[in-house]
Amino acid sequence: MIKLTVNGTPREIAADAGTPLLWALRDELGLTGTKFGCGVASCGACTVLLDGVPVRSCQTFVGDLDGAEVTTIEGAQDAAAQAIRKAWGELEVPQCGYCQSGQIISAASLLRETPKPTDDDIDAAMDGNLCRCATYVRIRKAIHRASEIMEG
Structure with missing residues (x-):
């Protein structure tokens, strides 16, 4: 066991x-x-x-x-994960949704480490998280938006 x-x-x-x-x-x-x-x-x-x-x-x-x-995505409930989920909805990031749990886990982890990420920070943290629907521009905007949400 x-x-x-x-x-x-x-x-x-x-x-x-x-x-x-x-x-x-x-x-x-x-x-x-x-x-x-x-x-x-x-x-x-x-x-x-x-x-x-x-x-x-x-x-x-x-x-x-x-x-x-x-x-897992089911347990990711901290402030960063909640801000990411809110921003994802506001900016209509998901399309097919298949990649979303991995995207959200990675994005929330980035925000925990780097509360005000640059585009380069986001690109580095999200590298390897593929989106079949190619919503990368919205993903980046949503991470910036989540950072704003966390700031209050």
């Missing part, structure tokens, strides 16, 4: 050590907000926070995570 804290709740996962975290979250814990996109850590759809750092859960194996803290 692998012991993790997922979204603030202690959990035990009965999976092979080589099981990607993505599948443990979705199949064992029923947390389906984290999406499968490419399976090779290139698209960002499966991004979650591992001990506060964004990682691609499709290439993060549960056997390496005993005692770790994982936050």
Whole structure:
């Protein structure tokens, strides 16, 4: 058994050590907000926070995570995540929505570290989070807007 804290709740996962975290979250814990996109850590759809750092859960194996803290889109409820969600809606960022959980996790993580990001900060933080609908301009604007929301 692998012991993790997922979204603030202690959990035990009965999976092979080589099981990607993505599948443990979705199949064992029923947390389906984290999406499968490419399976090779290139698209960002499966991004979650591992001990506060964004990682691609499709290439993060549960056997390496005993005692770790994982936050999925379902558990991302802090001020940064709430500001991102509000800005996403205001600026109509989502289209198909498939990439959104990974985008939101990455954007909120950026705002926690860099409350007033530049365009270059945003581009660097969001690199590797692909959007099939190409809403990158709106994503950047929404991150700036979320920064304003957090400022009050």
